Amino acid sequence: MARQTAFRAAVPAVALVLVAAACGGGDDDASTSGGDGATSIRVANTSPTQPGFVPAKFGVITYGENFGLDMTIDDFTTFDSHAVATQTVLSGRADVVAGSLVSNLLLNEQGQDFKLFCPYIAQDDFVIAGANGIDSVEDLFDPNTRVALDSPGGAGDVILNAMLQALGQDQTAADIPGIQILESSGLRTTAFASGDVDATVIHDYQYYEAAEQATDPVIIASLFEEVPDFVKEGHAAPAAWLEENAELAANYCAAVLMGMRELSADYDAFVGAVEEFADVEEMPDDETLRALHTSAVDYGFWPGEDGGLSEESITFMAEVGVKSGLLEEVPAYEDVVAVDILERALELVEEQS
Amino acid sequence: MSVLTIENVSKTFTTKRGRVVQETHALADVSLSIDEGEFCVIIGASGCGKSTLLRMIDGLTAPSSGQILLKGRPITGPGPDRGVVFQHAHLLPWRTVRKNVEFGLECLGVGQRERRERAATYIDMVGLSGFEDHYPAQLSGGMQQRVGLARAFAVEPEMLLLDEPFGALDAQTKLVMQGELERIWGVRRSTALLITHDIEEALFLADRIIVMSNRPGRVAQIVDVPFARPRRDDLRSDPEFAKMKFQLWDALKSGTAGRAA
Amino acid sequence: MASTTKPAAATFDPTGPMLMWTLRITSVIALLAAWEWYGRKPESFTIAPVSEVATAMWDGFASGDFGRALAGTMLTMVVGYVIAAVIGVGVGLWIGVSRYAQNTIEPLVHAGYATPVSLLIPILGIYTGLELRGRIILVVLWCVFEILVNTSTGIKEVPPALIDVGKSFNASKFDLYRKVVLPAARPYIFLGLKIGVGRAIRGAVTAELLLSAANLGRVLLGAQSTFDIPTLLAGIVLTMLLGLVLMRLASLVERRSLAYRTA
Ligand SMILES: Nc1ncnc2c1ncn2[C@@H]1O[C@H](COP(=O)(O)OP(=O)(O)OP(=O)(O)O)[C@@H](O)[C@H]1O
Ligand SMILES: [Mg+2]
Numbered sequence: 100m101a102r103q104t105a106f107r108a109a110v111p112a113v114a115l116v117l118v119a120a121a122c123g124g125g126d127d128d129a130s131t132s133g134g135d136g137a138t139s140i141r142v143a144n145t146s147p148t149q150p151g152f153v154p155a156k157f158g159v160i161t162y163g164e165n166f167g168l169d170m171t172i173d174d175f176t177t178f179d180s181h182a183v184a185t186q187t188v189l190s191g192r193a194d195v196v197a198g199s200l201v202s203n204l205l206l207n208e209q210g211q212d213f214k215l216f217c218p219y220i221a222q223d224d225f226v227i228a229g230a231n232g233i234d235s236v237e238d239l240f241d242p243n244t245r246v247a248l249d250s251p252g253g254a255g256d257v258i259l260n261a262m263l264q265a266l267g268q269d270q271t272a273a274d275i276p277g278i279q280i281l282e283s284s285g286l287r288t289t290a291f292a293s294g295d296v297d298a299t300v301i302h303d304y305q306y307y308e309a310a311e312q313a314t315d316p317v318i319i320a321s322l323f324e325e326v327p328d329f330v331k332e333g334h335a336a337p338a339a340w341l342e343e344n345a346e347l348a349a350n351y352c353a354a355v356l357m358g359m360r361e362l363s364a365d366y367d368a369f370v371g372a373v374e375e376f377a378d379v380e381e382m383p384d385d386e387t388l389r390a391l392h393t394s395a396v397d398y399g400f401w402p403g404e405d406g407g408l409s410e411e412s413i414t415f416m417a418e419v420g421v422k423s424g425l426l427e428e429v430p431a432y433e434d435v436v437a438v439d440i441l442e443r444a445l446e447l448v449e450e451q452s
Numbered sequence: 453m454s455v456l457t458i459e460n461v462s463k464t465f466t467t468k469r470g471r472v473v474q475e476t477h478a479l480a481d482v483s484l485s486i487d488e489g490e491f492c493v494i495i496g497a498s499g500c501g502k503s504t505l506l507r508m509i510d511g512l513t514a515p516s517s518g519q520i521l522l523k524g525r526p527i528t529g530p531g532p533d534r535g536v537v538f539q540h541a542h543l544l545p546w547r548t549v550r551k552n553v554e555f556g557l558e559c560l561g562v563g564q565r566e567r568r569e570r571a572a573t574y575i576d577m578v579g580l581s582g583f584e585d586h587y588p589a590q591l592s593g594g595m596q597q598r599v600g601l602a603r604a605f606a607v608e609p610e611m612l613l614l615d616e617p618f619g620a621l622d623a624q625t626k627l628v629m630q631g632e633l634e635r636i637w638g639v640r641r642s643t644a645l646l647i648t649h650d651i652e653e654a655l656f657l658a659d660r661i662i663v664m665s666n667r668p669g670r671v672a673q674i675v676d677v678p679f680a681r682p683r684r685d686d687l688r689s690d691p692e693f694a695k696m697k698f699q700l701w702d703a704l705k706s707g708t709a710g711r712a713a
Numbered sequence: 714m715a716s717t718t719k720p721a722a723a724t725f726d727p728t729g730p731m732l733m734w735t736l737r738i739t740s741v742i743a744l745l746a747a748w749e750w751y752g753r754k755p756e757s758f759t760i761a762p763v764s765e766v767a768t769a770m771w772d773g774f775a776s777g778d779f780g781r782a783l784a785g786t787m788l789t790m791v792v793g794y795v796i797a798a799v800i801g802v803g804v805g806l807w808i809g810v811s812r813y814a815q816n817t818i819e820p821l822v823h824a825g826y827a828t829p830v831s832l833l834i835p836i837l838g839i840y841t842g843l844e845l846r847g848r849i850i851l852v853v854l855w856c857v858f859e860i861l862v863n864t865s866t867g868i869k870e871v872p873p874a875l876i877d878v879g880k881s882f883n884a885s886k887f888d889l890y891r892k893v894v895l896p897a898a899r900p901y902i903f904l905g906l907k908i909g910v911g912r913a914i915r916g917a918v919t920a921e922l923l924l925s926a927a928n929l930g931r932v933l934l935g936a937q938s939t940f941d942i943p944t945l946l947a948g949i950v951l952t953m954l955l956g957l958v959l960m961r962l963a964s965l966v967e968r969r970s971l972a973y974r975t976a
Contacts, residue, residue, distance in 0.1 A: 182759050182940060189756040205940055211758065226854075249924050252938030260941060280926030282934060286835050291837045378934075434808055464794045512877050530881045538881075542874045546896045580735070586971040607882065682747035 100145075103311055137344065138169040140351050142334075143184035145198035147378035151391055155197065156333075157372040157413045161349065165451055168349035170294030177378070188305035189336065194344075195336045195351075201257050201420050202334040205333045207435050216437040217334035217405045217444065218359070221381040222323040222400040224303045224391070225258045230313040233297040237319065238270055241277040247299040250280050252425050255287070258322050258329075260423045263432065265326040271422050274420040283308050287424035291316075304387060316344015325379055328415040333408060341437050348437075352406075352444035357451070363396050387451070406441045455643055456509065456582065456611070461518035462668075463504050468566055478504045480668035481518070491644045492639060493654040495704060496664030496672075502647045505669070506613050510536050516711070522611075535609035539647075541600040543588040549575060549599050551694055552585040556607040574602035577636055579700075592618040603638065603639045612637070614646040618653065621653040630656050631685060638682050651700045655693060658682060663703045673703050761942040766950065769943035778932065779951060784910020784954070785928035789845065790917040793852025796911065798906060800853070801860025806907070808861070810890070811896070821867070826858040830916070834923045848920035848927065855916025856909035863905025867898030900974070903967045910963040914956045929955075 105219045131258065148156065156175060161168045164328040176193065178184040181202045187193045190209075194226060196203075199218045206213055229238065239246050249255040259272045272278070279296060281287045292309035301309070304323065310316040332354065341348055362369045369392050373380060383391075395401055402408075417435075420426035432438075465481040480503035486492050494502050498593045506515040508520055509531040513628055520527050520602065522534075543552050553571040562570070575581060578598040597620050606610060612653055617633075618626045630653055637644055637657075650656055654661050667674040677696070679687055745763050752762030761769075773779035808814045808822070830837075830851065837854075841847035871894050879893040921930025930953055936945035 149823060180937065182937065183944070186759040188759045200812070248927075250931065250938050252940075253933070258939075280869040280931060282923065282926060285834070286838055286924070289835055289839050290843055295839070295843055321856070385724070385782075428746065507877075510881055512880060529885055532883050535879045538874070540876070542878050544875065546899065555878075555892070559879075559882050559884040559888055562750065591976060601883075673927065675766065704955070 104420045108338055119278045130297050134410055137347055138167060138242070140170065140195055140344075140347065141193040142175045142195045143187050143193040143195055144175060144179045144185045145196065145323075145332075146179075147177055148376055150373045150377045150383060150388065151224070151375045151395060151400055152332075153333075153369070153372040154358040154362045155219055155355045156358075156376040157362060160376075161361070162208075162243060162354040162451075163351075163373055166353045166447060168350055168354060170351075172272070172376075176225075176378070177447045181206075185213075194340060194349075195334050197334050199257075200256065200330045200333050200416055201425065203285075203333065204417055204420055204430060204435060205252070205425055207430060208428075213335040213337045214437040215333045215408055215435060216341055216348050216414075216440040217355055218330075218402050218443050219332040219334050219355075219400040220400060221407045221412075222395075222398055223258060223264075223329070223331045224323065224394060225255065226303045226306050226321045227259065227262060227293055227298065227300055227319040228309070228316060229298045229319045230291060230316045231294065231297045232315060234315075234317045234319060236263060236266055237273055239298055240270055240397060244275075244298060245277045245279060245296040246275050247279050247290050247296040248272055248275070249282050249283045249284075249287075251423065253282065254285065254331075254434055257419060257423065257425075259300045261329050261419045262320050262322060263328045263420050264422060265328075266320060273275075273424060301380070323394060323400070326415075328409075328412040330407065330412050330416050338437070343442060345440055345443070347389060348440050349443035349447060352441060353447035353451070355404065356403045356444055356448050359401035359408040360448075361403075366392050405448075406445055408436050408438075453488050454486040455523055456484075456486040456645075457521040457524075458482055458484040458505075458509075459521070461505070461508065461515045461520060463501065464507065465489065465511070477668035478572050479489065479515075480670050482663060482669065482671055483518075484671055486643060486645065487642045488643055489522065491646070491657055491659045492662065493505045493646045493648060493660070494637075494657035494662045494664060495648055495651065495654050495700070496669060497704070498649070498668045500664045501669035503615055505534070506615050506645065506647060510534055510613055514524060514703075528657050533610045535604035535607045535612055537597075537600045537604045537612070537614040537620065539615040541588070541596040541620075543596055543599055543603075544590050548585050548587055549580060549591070553587070553600050553602045556603060559628050560607065568606075570606050571602075574605045575599075576601045577605065577632070579632075594625055596624065597621065601629075603635075608640070610642050612642055612644040612646075614644065616647055616649065619649070626650075626653070627685065633657065635683070636685055651697055651704070654700070655679075655696055656687065661700065675700060675703075717746050717884040729937065732839045740789060759867040759942060761946055765943040766946045769941075770947040772867075773932070773944065773951075779947075782928040782932045783950075783951065785920060786917050786921060786930075789848050789928065790852055790913045791918070793819045793849045794856060794909060794913040795855035796849070797855075797860055801909065802864050803883075805861040805864025805902070806868060806895075809896070822858060822861055822865075825854075826862055830921060831919055834920075838924055843925040844872065846970065847924050848917065849912055851920035851924060852913050852916040855919070859912055860902075860905040860909045863901045864898065864906070864923075867901025868894060870901065871897040900971055903971060907960070907963040907967050910959050911956060914952070914959060918952055938974065 131437070156172065157343070159168065159170050160172060175364065178187065181196070181198045184193070184196045184198060188196055200215070203213055203215060205420070213311055233239070233244055238244055248259060256272050263271060281290060284301045284305060287296070288301050288305040288309050290296045291299045291301065292312040294314060298319070303318070304317060333397040334355070336348065362372055366389070370388055373388065399407070413432055413436060417426060421429060437442060462477070465476040465478055466475060467474045467476070477538040482505065492509045492589070496502050504513065508515055509527065511527045511531065530545055532712060540683070541618060544555065545584045547555065550571050553575055557567045557570060575584060578601050580595060580598055582596065583591065588599070591599065597617060599615055604614070618629050662671055662675060663673040663675065663680055664670065675696070681691070748760070748763040751757055752760045770779070772948055804818065833849070838847060839849065841850040851930055876889065879889045884892060889902070918929055921927045922934060926934045929948060932948045933945060936942070936948060942944050
């Protein structure tokens with residue numbers, strides 16, 4: 100009896116060990132695409148494709164062929180976190196992560212040698228919203244002001260810090276005394292609308308929804324207006340992979356840049372791309388899309404002309420990261436951006452047009 | 453003097469399953485009277501309504517027609533004047549033997565000390581001393597049945613209603629328990645009504661045996677049992693005992709036992 | 714024959730528990746070793762080696778962060794659970810005994826029981842508030858239905874025969890409920906209360922993740938968004954341990970008080 104029980108106790112543990120070993124072993128055989136003659140890249144997205152995010156997929160599917168790519172929409176997979184997307188690349192089941200720039204810098208600092216080689220989406224339509232008499236960034240630091248934000252390192256936190264920095268504020272989100280952590284921007288919006296908080300960071304369309312209910316609502320600052328150097332998300336891949344697949348990566352990025360140029364120039368093409376590629380339950384109305392397109396063009400959401408990952412902007416983002424306490428130090432530009440690939444991609448685009 | 457009078461009692465159960473309504477005639481036109489201090493035994497085939505009749509006397513079920521009078525008054529519900537031993541012991545599983553036996557006394561508001569004493573007396577009487585702190589799950593079926601007996605005795609009712617109290621016992625314990633019951637009953641001589649399938653048990657215990665016909669149950673025959681009390685085990689080898697056994701057996705054997713007699 | 718096998722069994726018996734413990738410990742060590750080995754592989758990003766997780770756990774407690782988080786989560790959980798237990802058992806009893814409650818309240822309860830609370834968080838947040846009170850209300854919502862439904866089921870499942878026993882022995886209505894119905898329903902009620910403990914923990918942590926970040930939820934979220942994988946895993950392990958300990962405790966209490974069933 101005792102012996103049986105003992106064996107039964109041991110079985111799950113042994114099974115787990117075997118499973119772990121099997122998974123570990125499996126990684127070695129996992130095929131890595133790329134190398135000579137490869138024509139496709141497996142992209143791991145870290146969040147659903149919002150309407151503003153469509154140029155990359157649009158460009159790759161529409162212009163990939165021009166650059167010798169043979170890619171379909173199935174080459175893009177959406178994960179629900181940066182960590183999981185990164186793990187997927189490290190396990191050899193994807194090649195490239197399209198995700199938050201600051202997260203990428205953070206990973207880099209933690210010893211994951213990922214390099215940015217292509218833009219994805221540079222800006223965001225986040226705003227600092229205030230109500231109940233809160234109408235300046237200084238007010239955020241008043242102990243009586245209730246401010247809703249996501250947790251340190253989250254998108255809203257980074258964006259708020261970027262805005263504070265751009266507005267010349269010395270303090271960061273961490274110094275806000277009345278902070279309340281609400282992860283989802285939807286929840287922050289309802290909290291703002293119902294007066295549970297006096298200020299928050301939300302999308303501008305969320306602000307307009309909430310403004311109908313909130314008392315004396317104002318937009319204190321808007322990211323794309325205040326922070327032209329902001330870089331929200333970019334494409335990154337392990338340095339070793341980029342070295343081996345430099346031309347493939349450049350071809351991919353060229354297609355992305357083409358997509359950005361095309362959608363900037365052509366509103367109808369943008370609407371079509373949103374219909375085809377955006378992960379939205381229902382199509383936003385024309386007014387919303389037009390406003391988004393205008394902002395995107397005016398404020399450089401889609402840096403198709405120059406690639407956008409300039410030294411100033413990357414340094415700015417790194418400084419925001421350092422001030423927020425996420426990063427230890429500002430990394431050397433060449434260590435985090437594969438400039439040669441981005442430049443090669445721009446060349447390829449020029450050749451085409 | 454008759455303490456319990458059953459007048460033209462019938463009982464029909466109506467069960468509904470969905471739209472199907474089913475009627476079971478459990479008892480038909482039963483009339484009977486039981487004298488004070490009398491030990492009355494009902495025998496009859498399974499399903500002929502014995503338990504139903506007992507439940508009506510206890511006041512758990514009402515007759516469909518006819519009436520039952522206890523000391524001249526219609527029964528409206530259970531009362532402390534009657535104590536029941538159920539066919540299946542139905543002990544309260546979360547109570548120890550002692551607490552089970554005390555249950556009826558608790559409900560009657562008997563003080564703690566007297567409860568203890570009476571419980572001890574009757575636990576001893578049914579031979580379960582030493583098991584006071586056992587839970588029903590720790591007892592055999594027969595032992596549980598004996599706790600059921602002690603529980604009913606403990607309230608010291610004027611009328612004992614016993615539904616096959618020894619049904620779950622082995623033959624040997626059964627004989628011992630029958631002797632015990634006869635002895636215990638002999639002490640107070642409260643009126644008793646016992647149900648059984650066992651002819652020998654009926655003869656050994658009864659002053660009067662009521663034989664019931666098959667369902668719907670009616671009184672088929674009433675047999676007076678003349679043996680003197682206290683009765684001892686050697687009564688079972690008495691020739692008259694054996695003769696009556698055959699007679700009752702005959703009465704029971706045919707579904708229409710009453711008309712045969 | 715019998716006499717030769719018996720001593721053999723007797724000499725084996727004392728080694729039984731020892732063998733079991735040896736195997737248990739060995740398998741735990743093997744598991745930890747495998748974890749460490751897997752976590753150390755360069756491509757293991759989302760699994761940090763167990764040694765780093767242990768260090769993170771140590772640091773978390775040394776800095777007081779984990780202790781505070783744990784205390785905060787447990788406070789939320791315990792307050793919510795106690796409220797849920799009182800409401801759940803109370804209303805469950807009411808539904809169990811009253812036709813009226815069965816007709817009016819039970820359908821609502823069943824609807825509530827089937828609703829995934831986490832879906833409602835953004836809407837609920839407006840009404841419940843986002844801080845401690847809101848989180849406690851969520852814990853209550855998370856486990857109250859389980860307790861309630863089990864309690865009312867327990868009442869309805871009381872064997873009619875036992876009710877007959879009560880009536881037959883002249884129990885007053887009050888005694889009937891106190892001495893028969895309630896004890897007979899106890900196994901169900903305790904089951905509900907036990908399941909409720911697990912759900913209360915999940916409710917507390919979920920509220921701390923999804924409503925407004927706090928305590929263990931905040932530790933997890935913070936670690937996640939800064940890629941502090943060791944702390945993230947340490948937080949998860951801590952949450953699991955909390956669940957394990959409390960569930961064990963609940964089982965123990967349940968077993969103790971229902972000992973009569975198997976004794
Ligand atoms: N609550 C009830 N609802 C419907 N039918 C019932 C109910 N109680 C008893 N009956 C039916 O009434 C009949 C008589 O049942 P009862 O229990 O009185 O029989 P019995 O003579 O005691 O049988 P046994 O010797 O097997 O105990 C049976 O057919 C039974 O199915
Ligand atoms: Mg019966």
